Amino acid sequence: MLAEKHQAEIDRILSKFPADQKRAAVLPLLYLAQHDYGYITEDAIQEIAAILELDPTQVGSLTGFYTLLHDKPEGKYHIQICTDMPCALRGAEAFAKEVCENLGIKLGETTEDGLVTVEGVMCLAGCDKAPMFQLQDDQGIHYHENQDVNSTLELIEELRRRESDD
Amino acid sequence: MSNSQVNLKIDGLDVTVPKGTLIVDAAKRVGIDIPVFCYHPKMEPAGMCRMCLVDVGTPRKDRATGEIAKDDDGNVIIDFHSKLETACTSPVSEGMEDSVCSDKASAGRKQIVEYLLTSHPLDCPICDKGGECPLQNLTMKHGPGKSRFLYSEKKHLAKHVPLGDLIFLDRERCIQCGRCVRFQEQMVDDPVIGFGDRGRGLEIVTFSEPGFDSYFSGNTTDICPVGALTTKDFRFGARPWELHAAASICTHCPVGCNITLNTRREASADGQEVIKRVMPRQNEAVNEIWICDKGRFAHHFATYPERLMKPLVRLEGELVETDWDTALKKAAEGLKAAGENVLGLAGSRASNEDLVNFKQLLDGLGGTASIYGSMAGGDYVGQVGVGSGTNLSTLGEGDALLVVASDLHEEAPIWWQGVLAAVKRGATLVVANGRPTRLDGYAAHALRYQYPAAVEAALGLLQAVSKDKKLKPYEGDGAIKTAAQVLADAENLMVFYGREGLTFEGTDALARVCARLLVETQHTGRANNGLVAVWAGPNTQGAWDLGLRPDPDLRKRLEGARALLVLAADPAGDDAGLGDAIDKGIFTVVQELYLTPTARMADVVLPARSFVEREGTFTSGLRRVQRFYPAVEGLGKARPDWQIAALLGAELGLEIEASRCGQVFAAYAASAPGYSGLNFTKLAESEKQWPPVGDSDLYFGGTAFKNHHGIGVQISPACERGEGIDIDWIDPPAASKTDGILLVPVDQLYDHAMTIRPSQVLEPRLAAAAIILNPKDAERLKVAAGDMVEIRLNGHVDEMPVLLEPGTPSGVALVGRSQGLAIVDPLDVEVRPAS
Amino acid sequence: MTEHILLRHRDVDDIDRLDVYRKHGGYEAFEKVVKRQSPQQVIDEVKASGLRGRGGAGFPTGVKWSFLTPDVFPRYVVANADESEPGTFKDREILEHNPFQFLEGVAICAYAAQANVAYVYCRGEFWDLAHALEARIEELYQAKLLGEKLFGTDYKLDIHIHLGAGAYICGEETALLESLEGKLGQPRLRPPFPAAAGLFAKPTVVNNFETLTNLPPIITRGAEWYRTIGTEKSPGPKVFSLSGHVERPGNYELPLGTSFRELIFEHGGGIPGGRKIKGIMPAGASAPLLPATDEVLDTGMDYESVPEVGSQLGSASIIVMDDSVDISWMVYKTSSFFKHESCGKCTPCREGTYWMYHVTKRIQEGNASAEDIDLLDSVARGIQGKCLCALGEFALMPVISGIEHFRADFQTHIGD
Numbered sequence A: 001m002l003a004e005k006h007q008a009e010i011d012r013i014l015s016k017f018p019a020d021q022k023r024a025a026v027l028p029l030l031y032l033a034q035h036d037y038g039y040i041t042e043d044a045i046q047e048i049a050a051i052l053e054l055d056p057t058q059v060g061s062l063t064g065f066y067t068l069l070h071d072k073p074e075g076k077y078h079i080q081i082c083t084d085m086p087c088a089l090r091g092a093e094a095f096a097k098e099v100c101e102n103l104g105i106k107l108g109e110t111t112e113d114g115l116v117t118v119e120g121v122m123c124l125a126g127c128d129k130a131p132m133f134q135l136q137d138d139q140g141i142h143y144h145e146n147q148d149v150n151s152t153l154e155l156i157e158e159l160r161r162r163e164s165d166d
Numbered sequence B: 001m002s003n004s005q006v007n008l009k010i011d012g013l014d015v016t017v018p019k020g021t022l023i024v025d026a027a028k029r030v031g032i033d034i035p036v037f038c039y040h041p042k043m044e045p046a047g048m049c050r051m052c053l054v055d056v057g058t059p060r061k062d063r064a065t066g067e068i069a070k071d072d073d074g075n076v077i078i079d080f081h082s083k084l085e086t087a088c089t090s091p092v093s094e095g096m097e098d099s100v101c102s103d104k105a106s107a108g109r110k111q112i113v114e115y116l117l118t119s120h121p122l123d124c125p126i127c128d129k130g131g132e133c134p135l136q137n138l139t140m141k142h143g144p145g146k147s148r149f150l151y152s153e154k155k156h157l158a159k160h161v162p163l164g165d166l167i168f169l170d171r172e173r174c175i176q177c178g179r180c181v182r183f184q185e186q187m188v189d190d191p192v193i194g195f196g197d198r199g200r201g202l203e204i205v206t207f208s209e210p211g212f213d214s215y216f217s218g219n220t221t222d223i224c225p226v227g228a229l230t231t232k233d234f235r236f237g238a239r240p241w242e243l244h245a246a247a248s249i250c251t252h253c254p255v256g257c258n259i260t261l262n263t264r265r266e267a268s269a270d271g272q273e274v275i276k277r278v279m280p281r282q283n284e285a286v287n288e289i290w291i292c293d294k295g296r297f298a299h300h301f302a303t304y305p306e307r308l309m310k311p312l313v314r315l316e317g318e319l320v321e322t323d324w325d326t327a328l329k330k331a332a333e334g335l336k337a338a339g340e341n342v343l344g345l346a347g348s349r350a351s352n353e354d355l356v357n358f359k360q361l362l363d364g365l366g367g368t369a370s371i372y373g374s375m376a377g378g379d380y381v382g383q384v385g386v387g388s389g390t391n392l393s394t395l396g397e398g399d400a401l402l403v404v405a406s407d408l409h410e411e412a413p414i415w416w417q418g419v420l421a422a423v424k425r426g427a428t429l430v431v432a433n434g435r436p437t438r439l440d441g442y443a444a445h446a447l448r449y450q451y452p453a454a455v456e457a458a459l460g461l462l463q464a465v466s467k468d469k470k471l472k473p474y475e476g477d478g479a480i481k482t483a484a485q486v487l488a489d490a491e492n493l494m495v496f497y498g499r500e501g502l503t504f505e506g507t508d509a510l511a512r513v514c515a516r517l518l519v520e521t522q523h524t525g526r527a528n529n530g531l532v533a534v535w536a537g538p539n540t541q542g543a544w545d546l547g548l549r550p551d552p553d554l555r556k557r558l559e560g561a562r563a564l565l566v567l568a569a570d571p572a573g574d575d576a577g578l579g580d581a582i583d584k585g586i587f588t589v590v591q592e593l594y595l596t597p598t599a600r601m602a603d604v605v606l607p608a609r610s611f612v613e614r615e616g617t618f619t620s621g622l623r624r625v626q627r628f629y630p631a632v633e634g635l636g637k638a639r640p641d642w643q644i645a646a647l648l649g650a651e652l653g654l655e656i657e658a659s660r661c662g663q664v665f666a667a668y669a670a671s672a673p674g675y676s677g678l679n680f681t682k683l684a685e686s687e688k689q690w691p692p693v694g695d696s697d698l699y700f701g702g703t704a705f706k707n708h709h710g711i712g713v714q715i716s717p718a719c720e721r722g723e724g725i726d727i728d729w730i731d732p733p734a735a736s737k738t739d740g741i742l743l744v745p746v747d748q749l750y751d752h753a754m755t756i757r758p759s760q761v762l763e764p765r766l767a768a769a770a771i772i773l774n775p776k777d778a779e780r781l782k783v784a785a786g787d788m789v790e791i792r793l794n795g796h797v798d799e800m801p802v803l804l805e806p807g808t809p810s811g812v813a814l815v816g817r818s819q820g821l822a823i824v825d826p827l828d829v830e831v832r833p834a835s
Numbered sequence C: 001m002t003e004h005i006l007l008r009h010r011d012v013d014d015i016d017r018l019d020v021y022r023k024h025g026g027y028e029a030f031e032k033v034v035k036r037q038s039p040q041q042v043i044d045e046v047k048a049s050g051l052r053g054r055g056g057a058g059f060p061t062g063v064k065w066s067f068l069t070p071d072v073f074p075r076y077v078v079a080n081a082d083e084s085e086p087g088t089f090k091d092r093e094i095l096e097h098n099p100f101q102f103l104e105g106v107a108i109c110a111y112a113a114q115a116n117v118a119y120v121y122c123r124g125e126f127w128d129l130a131h132a133l134e135a136r137i138e139e140l141y142q143a144k145l146l147g148e149k150l151f152g153t154d155y156k157l158d159i160h161i162h163l164g165a166g167a168y169i170c171g172e173e174t175a176l177l178e179s180l181e182g183k184l185g186q187p188r189l190r191p192p193f194p195a196a197a198g199l200f201a202k203p204t205v206v207n208n209f210e211t212l213t214n215l216p217p218i219i220t221r222g223a224e225w226y227r228t229i230g231t232e233k234s235p236g237p238k239v240f241s242l243s244g245h246v247e248r249p250g251n252y253e254l255p256l257g258t259s260f261r262e263l264i265f266e267h268g269g270g271i272p273g274g275r276k277i278k279g280i281m282p283a284g285a286s287a288p289l290l291p292a293t294d295e296v297l298d299t300g301m302d303y304e305s306v307p308e309v310g311s312q313l314g315s316a317s318i319i320v321m322d323d324s325v326d327i328s329w330m331v332y333k334t335s336s337f338f339k340h341e342s343c344g345k346c347t348p349c350r351e352g353t354y355w356m357y358h359v360t361k362r363i364q365e366g367n368a369s370a371e372d373i374d375l376l377d378s379v380a381r382g383i384q385g386k387c388l389c390a391l392g393e394f395a396l397m398p399v400i401s402g403i404e405h406f407r408a409d410f411q412t413h414i415g416d
Ligand SMILES: Cc1cc2nc3c(=O)[nH]c(=O)nc-3n(C[C@H](O)[C@H](O)[C@H](O)COP(=O)(O)O)c2cc1C
Pocket: C052, C053, C054, C055, C056, C057, C058, C059, C061, C080, C081, C082, C083, C084, C085, C168, C169, C170, C171, C172, C173, C174, C206, C207, C208, C209, C211, C212, C389, C390, C391
């Protein structure tokens, strides 16, 4: 249960907002839930609604609107390659395609071992360092810039090693 | 020209409207239809659909002087804005000139229709809304003949998405206008549906458990401008143009919502009219254009197959079918034999005409006609009830509302909605109850007392502001004082009192205290001020106005009776103790729709028509006398109650009007104070109401029906008519202190009454039969949620599962009425785990 | 320009450390206003500087502050760090390397607005940077530069970070406020403007990240100094994000009014591979495409001059395309972007972007007919002037300008 496990963090988040504006804490709590459960589960929605005294619909409806929230289990790691126009001008589409080919998947799919989902996303404000992507995992989101296919595949290998070590 | 009025021109027509009016409404006032989808005149504008685009021009002002600039001919120069504006979000301004039909505006709207249709399935021929669909109409009017959008690129979406038990969504038809979402959010504060996803994926979603769960959900289908939202009850039921409409009044609670019964001839009913749906009928002073889901979906009881078709008489211990003559003769004989010892009991479903004849009958017999019910105070309401012209939707800033011992959300949902709206407009709400209810969240002061001390709480409010020397000054806590002051200082004050946790005497005392509070704070005799009783049924106030009273101790009274005439009531079903009393050889005649437990004990059972099969009038809780009309043929040999009473009278040699309902009413009205001058014709009068609904511009107000058959007449209370007020003082009944569990019957909207159970659509929504405890008490009693407990009550033992609700006061158990427990008044009971 | 006013980390090492920042004059401006100036004086100074919002619309910052409804409190300041416009990465660099100047700017703005709470709304993707910023805010509390009784006065200020969760529309200020309140980030109707009813329905100032970063130097050095940079109507320095087909993509801090040519060819090193420049998107995806004519290249990048040649400066994210670029592809990319990012609230944007995406895709895939180019143009024009917020308006600009200037690029995809 989020409420028990993260009491201090939830209190800290709530303290940022006026007491009658608890709803403002919904995105931070959704991140918290995603961190704990891997994605936004039905239970998480109910829990957050209870904590913030909201209707579950006011919580759950956000997951489809915001792209960083995932409402179903996918790869543990999301490699989100910017394939938007500025990056594409600098080869991002070809880069994405090649990375995927090496992994035996198509853009938007998850590797067979269920570890990595590779997606094409819109501009990440890293256009001058294309090709670039962000890695979203349960710890957060980190940028990887000036990438090439090899460096990316190496990173994925690294992730795999990390997993098998655990 | 007053300062608050604004003059402008729309399509060349001169328009004068109050400042702040939106262009779309201003246009509507002079008969110009600007198409809208997301805008609804009852809700805040959203400006989302962009359908209402118009050309807006404003007078040019000289930069330097601020003066309005004129051309050489002295004409005001109008600058049209470079962009089209949404008429639903733009308020009018002095000198404005708007063009709805300019080429630019027409082209703009045409473009919007085209965009809306890119994803629309155009399945009008099979759509429930087909024939009453704004999008369909606008497409015919403005739409392009041919789609420029490739069919293969259309988004194909789910077409039968149950949002809950009652409402279905067709995702392809939805045009994302958000009316439903905003209705749930703004109007009834149940945000159980929302928008999910984004862009073209934007869709209506719910994550609530269980789904679209709101007492008001059906209204969203009326204001949905396309066929995206449909009710489980009506979807695929009929095409709108096949339907006939009959004006009626909802019978489920004292609000008296105006409704329209839509019927159609059906082969399955031998070509007879069958009710297909219940729709709100506009009455801005009662229900505006809304009704609750109970009113909309519970109508099946009226046409339930188990309805009584023929009179029954008891022969050799069995009830057997017979003809009217035999039944009436037998009934008359039995009643006559009892002479003065005849007791008449009339339930609140009985119309004024039923009651008039019923009373005449009992008067003729020398017996007593009484109200079947456990709540008092209707006579005080008659004296200091709300003044004529009262309209909840006009209360706001500076006004106050007090609600005591009632859970309006469950008992009278449309009043609940009205109170909520008044609070949103700035009215101050004070709520007093023994437990938290859904009104607390909107109350400036939510006062909590220990059951059954409602009277003490109200008395505290009175003492705190009373100048009456005979009353003790208030000595309790500050919350009551502050609350009382707010009530006293309010410009207008309406007080709603109920019966939760109270006995008959308790409600009597409560009503007196509330009445005195109104009198002492000078909130009587004018519109939007006065006392309102939250009765259990549609016409209890009418019965009180007629002079009928409930019997404070019915069981005792039954013990002394030799004959009983029951009209639309089921004492044996409500309370096994009363059943026992009736079963002791009282000659009983019952006028009913079904074979209720009481009817089963009767000697004669006379089949009555339900409200959909007859006409009559009800007097609502706000004392508005309203007419209802027959929608379908009477079932079997059933007759309206007023006629049955007259026929019984005829057998007994009494002359009671038996052929014209209107005559019964008119004769009564002529002699009843407050009702004088009323007759069926007068009650059938309507007036122009805002917003317009039911015209060709369905997109504006939705599919609620226009009121052609009468908005009724609100009758004045005695004090307004200059009659003296006579409410003497009694000491509140002493609360009995107990150490057991006080079992408090509470009202639930979806209870298990016969008026609901036959509705299959409502079945999953029925309140669970359970006894509600707070977790601490449950622990003390060693029971957990879901466990069965034994409840000892009046010598009977019942079993029920436990439901835990932290808000329940300690030492109290709540149970819904009509959940099978024979309980009318709060009682001390023994609760223990079932063996 | 030799000195960096905004990208100061390029001149001063380790300025992302509070001690270094303070050693170089950091927090003197905030101390000065709190101790010696009234909020009104600050507003007047900023008005006098001519600072214009760097979020895209170029609205005069001081004027915006003066619209706050008088006497209604609490008030809020919200820093817009949602930076999501394709090709824009200026706020991010400052956030990463010169965070204290931004935070000081937030503080000055809050003081001027008489707000005691400020929120920094960062796009969710800036997760790492936002967490780093949170640590820096903590340092400020330690250093008593945030919190109660600042500089011994009664003024108090809290700054909180709030992370978005992936939605371009949340850069639009009212959508941002909705998102911050925990709702879907869909734009609000205006009026009321945030200055009257913003966050939690209270008077609110929303300013772009870079706008706020301009404040400390304006306060320290004065409006008059500030006006010596840039043009008369568009004063001050600007960080231009340069991307696409240039030798040295990146951020360049230059005076407003600097020409496209100077940015692209002098600072950016020109077009790689000896190719020729074909077109420029001067404001990311959100303004008309400019064909790279001499007239355009010699146009000054400021809020007045760019409109004169038919586009907008917007967030000043200059995307350069060489002559290998098929403009119909570019239009397909921007259309994909807007279809993906439309919030869906209003009809023309929701349906129009979806439709444009499909037509541009069809053209890309060679499945379109000659009429489809006109259809695309007409669908785009149909959106014009009808949307609730500017996103829908943005979406049609690359389409209309692309067809207008490079129709041939579309025609090559049409089979016969
Ligand atoms: C679709 C859309 C996206 C926007 N995105 C951003 C953004 O990412 N960052 C930003 O500062 N302003 C953005 N804006 C502009 C803001 O609405 C607002 O004008 C700005 O934050 C005001 O700050 P300024 O006056 O300092 O520029 C966007 C506007 C629109 C219509």
